[in-house]
Amino acid sequence: MEGKPLTEPLSSFRANVETVLLGKRESVDLAIASFIAGGHVLLEDVPGTGKTTLARALSSGISGTFRRIQFTSDLLPQDIIGMHILGADRKSFVFSPGPLFANVVLADEINRSSPRAQSALLEAMSERQVTVDNRTYPLPEPFLVIATQNPYEQHGTYPLPESQLDRFNLRLRLSYPDRDSERQLIRENNLLTMRDGIPASLRPEQVRALRAEVDRVTVHDAVVDYIQRIAAATRVHPAVRLGASPRGAIGLKSTSQALALLCGRDHVTPGDVRRAAVPVLCHRVFPKGDAAGSEAAQAILEEVLSVVPSPL
Amino acid sequence: MTRRLPAREFLWWSLRAHWALALGLLALFTDAARWALLLAAFAWVAGVAMDRADTPRIALSRLGSPIVALFLAAAAADFLFGSRDLLASLSLLVLGVQSVKFLLPKGSRDGWQLCAVALLEFLAAAAGTFAPAFALFAFLFFVASAGAMGALHDQEAEEAGRPSGGYAVPARAAAGVLLAAGVGGFLASAVLFAVIPRLEFRQILERFGRARGVVGFSDTITLREVTGIKSDRRVVARVEFPELRPGLLPANLYLRGAVYSRYEDGVWSRGGATPLPVQRVGFTHFVGDDAVPDSTADITLEAADNPALFIYGHPTLIEGAFAPLLSDGEGNFSLARSGHPTLRYRVRFAADLPPRSRTGRRAETEDLAFPKGYEDVRVLAREIAGATGTDDERAERIMRFFMSGFRYTLSDPASSIREFLFRKRAGYCEHYAAGLSLLLRGAGIPSRVAAGYLGGEWNGVGKYLIVRQSDAHAWVEAWLDGRWVTLDATPPSGDSSPFRTRTGTIGLCVDWLRQRWDKYVVNYSMRMQADAVKEGVRAVRRTGAAFRFRGWGGIGGAARRATGWALLAAPALYLLYRLLRKRRNSAENGSPPGLPPLPGPYARLVRRLDRNRFRRHPGETLEEALTAAAGSRPDLSGDAVRFLGLYHRDRFGPGPLPPEAREEAFRLADRLRRGISS
Numbered sequence: 007m008e009g010k011p012l013t014e015p016l017s018s019f020r021a022n023v024e025t026v027l028l029g030k031r032e033s034v035d036l037a038i039a040s041f042i043a044g045g046h047v048l049l050e051d052v053p054g055t056g057k058t059t060l061a062r063a064l065s066s067g068i069s070g071t072f073r074r075i076q077f078t079s080d081l082l083p084q085d086i087i088g089m090h091i092l093g094a095d096r097k098s099f100v101f102s103p104g105p106l107f108a109n110v111v112l113a114d115e116i117n118r119s120s121p122r123a124q125s126a127l128l129e130a131m132s133e134r135q136v137t138v139d140n141r142t143y144p145l146p147e148p149f150l151v152i153a154t155q156n157p158y159e160q161h162g163t164y165p166l167p168e169s170q171l172d173r174f175n176l177r178l179r180l181s182y183p184d185r186d187s188e189r190q191l192i193r194e195n196n197l198l199t200m201r202d203g204i205p206a207s208l209r210p211e212q213v214r215a216l217r218a219e220v221d222r223v224t225v226h227d228a229v230v231d232y233i234q235r236i237a238a239a240t241r242v243h244p245a246v247r248l249g250a251s252p253r254g255a256i257g258l259k260s261t262s263q264a265l266a267l268l269c270g271r272d273h274v275t276p277g278d279v280r281r282a283a284v285p286v287l288c289h290r291v292f293p294k295g296d297a298a299g300s301e302a303a304q305a306i307l308e309e310v311l312s313v314v315p316s317p318l
Numbered sequence: 319m320t321r322r323l324p325a326r327e328f329l330w331w332s333l334r335a336h337w338a339l340a341l342g343l344l345a346l347f348t349d350a351a352r353w354a355l356l357l358a359a360f361a362w363v364a365g366v367a368m369d370r371a372d373t374p375r376i377a378l379s380r381l382g383s384p385i386v387a388l389f390l391a392a393a394a395a396d397f398l399f400g401s402r403d404l405l406a407s408l409s410l411l412v413l414g415v416q417s418v419k420f421l422l423p424k425g426s427r428d429g430w431q432l433c434a435v436a437l438l439e440f441l442a443a444a445a446g447t448f449a450p451a452f453a454l455f456a457f458l459f460f461v462a463s464a465g466a467m468g469a470l471h472d473q474e475a476e477e478a479g480r481p482s483g484g485y486a487v488p489a490r491a492a493a494g495v496l497l498a499a500g501v502g503g504f505l506a507s508a509v510l511f512a513v514i515p516r517l518e519f520r521q522i523l524e525r526f527g528r529a530r531g532v533v534g535f536s537d538t539i540t541l542r543e544v545t546g547i548k549s550d551r552r553v554v555a556r557v558e559f560p561e562l563r564p565g566l567l568p569a570n571l572y573l574r575g576a577v578y579s580r581y582e583d584g585v586w587s588r589g590g591a592t593p594l595p596v597q598r599v600g601f602t603h604f605v606g607d608d609a610v611p612d613s614t615a616d617i618t619l620e621a622a623d624n625p626a627l628f629i630y631g632h633p634t635l636i637e638g639a640f641a642p643l644l645s646d647g648e649g650n651f652s653l654a655r656s657g658h659p660t661l662r663y664r665v666r667f668a669a670d671l672p673p674r675s676r677t678g679r680r681a682e683t684e685d686l687a688f689p690k691g692y693e694d695v696r697v698l699a700r701e702i703a704g705a706t707g708t709d710d711e712r713a714e715r716i717m718r719f720f721m722s723g724f725r726y727t728l729s730d731p732a733s734s735i736r737e738f739l740f741r742k743r744a745g746y747c748e749h750y751a752a753g754l755s756l757l758l759r760g761a762g763i764p765s766r767v768a769a770g771y772l773g774g775e776w777n778g779v780g781k782y783l784i785v786r787q788s789d790a791h792a793w794v795e796a797w798l799d800g801r802w803v804t805l806d807a808t809p810p811s812g813d814s815s816p817f818r819t820r821t822g823t824i825g826l827c828v829d830w831l832r833q834r835w836d837k838y839v840v841n842y843s844m845r846m847q848a849d850a851v852k853e854g855v856r857a858v859r860r861t862g863a864a865f866r867f868r869g870w871g872g873i874g875g876a877a878r879r880a881t882g883w884a885l886l887a888a889p890a891l892y893l894l895y896r897l898l899r900k901r902r903n904s905a906e907n908g909s910p911p912g913l914p915p916l917p918g919p920y921a922r923l924v925r926r927l928d929r930n931r932f933r934r935h936p937g938e939t940l941e942e943a944l945t946a947a948a949g950s951r952p953d954l955s956g957d958a959v960r961f962l963g964l965y966h967r968d969r970f971g972p973g974p975l976p977p978e979a980r981e982e983a984f985r986l987a988d989r990l991r992r993g994i995s996s
Contacts, residue, residue, distance in 0.1 A: 224972040273971045277941040315936035318916050318924060318969070 015207045019067045022204040026063040029187030033178050039264035042216045045175020046151040055180045061112040061152040069206035070109030077119035083126035087136040113153040117163040128170045148213040175257040177289040223263040224273040228317040239310045240291050248292040258286045276316040354410045361417035382418045389414020535624045539586040550787035556833045557783040561614040568783045569773035575626040577649045579766045581689050586767045595642035603636040603643045609668035619661040627651040631667040638663025674800035685764035699760025709763050709798050716757045720807040750808040751792040764797035780830035919987035926991045947994050954993045961986035
């Protein structure tokens with residue numbers, strides 16, 4: 007069983023990320039879980055709460071490539087995925103890959119760019135390949151997009167439509183650190199400190215092996231049933247306009263599996279599902295009327311979770 | 319000064335005390351076979367000796383089953399050929415189990431079982447004791463129980479690898495256990511009596527009877543010193559009146575123990591008729607068919623050394639678990655043997671009879687026999703009664719004779735009847751009764767002296783009459799108009815009498831508890847069950863016409879059947895309740911068809927968490943609830959973590975859990991449940 011040698015680098019990876027992001031253990035666990043389950047992450051919060059730090063820590067934890075794309079309103083698809091340029095021999099076009107060709111891509115302030123650029127990124131996210139001028143180029147494996155957006159700035163932004171939000175497996179909110187962690191942060195840092203330089207502990211092929219490992223985590227029929235009931239309950243909730251998609255349910259299962267693996271278990275418990283449910287489903291549930299916003303969706307999900315009986 | 323025993327030593331010390339106490343109870347208060355008691359005592363000594371010598375007991379472990387089998391055979395033999403007494407036979411079996419548990423303990427579980435067994439023995443013995451002894455033993459028993467349970471608690475903690483917290487038992491848990499034991503014991507006795515309805519509990523205890531009851535009621539009446547009796551506040555009987563003719567006051571009723579027809583040399587004694595068994599069906603004795611009963615009394619007679627059975631008025635039926643009941647045809651009722659434990663029986667009686675035609679003037683000469691040497695009394699009687707008028711009128715004149723010039727005294731009474739009638743004119747009830755009876759006889763009216771108790775103290779708390787030794791009284795019955803009429807020449811003592819009993823409210827409540835114990839534990843009978851059922855049916859009838867049962871009016875068969883049905887219905891209802899509960903639970907938990915039903919220990923743990931508000935929504939998992947519970951009880955967190963690992967693997971894991979791991983999970987679940995509740 008190759009699971010044995012993998013647990014050690016995984017736990018050191020997790021410990022390293024946690025030293026960078028103080029007091030955010032749960033968010034770190036969820037982000038890593040999504041990462042090893044192969045799901046992209048959307049970080050949503052005010053600036054300066056560590057979104058970029060988390061993304062950089064995740065990427066530098068694996069010995070892969072990391073790129074950062076700053077989304078602006080004039081960003082074009084070519085700027086992301088790359089383009090064909092005339093080769094040095096002046097006879098043929100060669101493909102010049104854009105910043106998307108990396109193991110970890112940080113799409114900063116994704117809602118600032120036009121839908122055109124957004125859709126280019128999102129296609130790559132779900133297909134794991136890009137098509138430029140009838141040529142298809144596979145993206146490296148592992149491939150993870152960590153997008154950030156600032157929900158409080160509405161002016162001049164293009165909010166992601168429902169279908170595109172669905173491509174993200176996880177939406178995390180990195181709220182302010184707790185008091186002790188923040189004190190420690192203030193004490194130990196100045197404006198020039200970079201806290202994301204952690205040693206790489208996972209190689210890309212190990213990440214691939216981990217993904218296979220996640221797939222092997224047992225999901226009991228009762229837990230599958232529980233996931234299905236949660237997803238179904240979001241669709242019939244009276245305050246919901248659009249409920250969780252089947253893709254959301256699949257994402258919930260995979261994230262739960264990854265969480266279980268992270269805890270060193272070979273089976274998913276209802277507790278794993280409940281841990282993952284809000285981050286995985288929150289951005290996929292759209293409340294009715296003006297109540298749009300993550301608070302309302304989160305309240306709905308918490309209600310669903312307290313009402314849907316968990317298997318015992 | 320306090321020597322602290324190591325927990326383990328303390329445990330076995332207290333269990334030993336426990337068992338010795340139970341053995342003592344059985345030996346003192348029951349008829350358990352002496353050889354079995356000896357054997358058990360031997361096992362006790364052997365156990366103590368082995369503890370002292372630290373002998374390993376593994377080698378003996380094969381003896382366990384043979385010992386139990388031996389006692390089982392002994393119990394069966396005893397029931398079939400020996401005592402034929404279920405209680406005694408069962409106690410043999412219990413002794414065997416106890417011996418094995420004590421000799422070959424396996425763990426703290428055996429300690430709990432020893433406690434339970436001792437409780438059974440205690441209950442068996444308690445039913446036969448009288449109140450003071452019972453209270454003492456209850457106290458000792460509960461102290462021993464509390465000690466043992468505290469020690470068991472510690473040992474369990476030790477076995478579980480947790481630090482044991484001294485000898486402190488959680489007070490609430492101990493109180494709960496004791497309360498549950500008490501209530502359970504009471505219910506168990508009630509069920510036991512219900513299961514063997516023909517064999518009233520009274521009968522079983524009959525054999526344990528000791529003649530150490532109230533002494534004081536005698537077979538003869540003389541003018542003796544009675545101050546002692548009048549200040550004796552011991553209770554003789556407690557009487558409930560389920561039915562009483564309107565106009566009658568319990569405090570004015572005469573509870574009659576004997577009538578005396580023969581007077582010789584200043585001594586009244588019973589007539590010469592031979593007592594014969596009374597005709598009976600079951601436990602209903604037919605003692606008189608010349609009266610129409612209008613009242614009913616339930617009499618609980620305390621243990622007494624005299625076989626006399628006390629009755630009211632003119633009895634027609636006496637229901638009670640004693641056979642045979644003897645009657646001499648004169649109004650004296652007695653048991654076959656002298657000395658009886660507490661008795662409970664019901665008397666149907668007519669308070670008085672209507673006048674009848676004067677055809678049958680009593681032929682018995684004993685009621686008229688005038689003693690020799692009392693001619694002056696006969697002259698006095700004729701003088702007072704006069705020669706004219708009916709017997710009624712002449713008896714009235716004689717009664718009136720005592721109303722003037724006589725005074726009631728206990729301290730300075732006349733020493734003989736003649737002195738009382740002619741000179742001193744001072745005495746107490748026996749003087750009055752003897753004088754009145756002699757005068758009636760002198761006037762040609764048959765009469766006899768009756769003895770017993772007049773009235774008593776009414777207990778308003780439990781609505782019954784407390785008859786005490788100080789209520790002892792003597793009076794006269796005269797044959798007037800073809801029936802016996804009670805005549806009492808003694809002046810009423812009045813409220814200011816120093817011998818009148820006044821009990822405070824607390825005393826009345828204590829006495830009430832005592833009466834209930836006698837009524838519902840010691841003397842609980844088939845008839846009372848039938849009454850309870852009838853009462854219930856009456857209540858149902860009153861509620862409306864929807865329930866129309868026919869034939870409930872009769873007693874006996876119908877009531878017995880009803881009891882049977884009720885007993886059958888109770889477990890059925892319980893099963894139904896369990897079933898519905900399970901249904902509801904599984905519906906709530908939403909266990910899909912793929913998941914097997916929650917095993918008992920897990921389900922109990924979940925219920926406990928629900929009840930203690932650690933799990934508030936159906937959506938919360940066992941893990942969350944247990945984590946919350948462990949948050950408030952940090953000592954549980956180690957167990958909780960270990961349990962959750964096993965539990966998750968068991969319920970959601972890829973394969974079935976190995977049996978020993980499952981066992982461990984169940985054990986942890988039970989321990990957590992107990993930890994959460996305490």
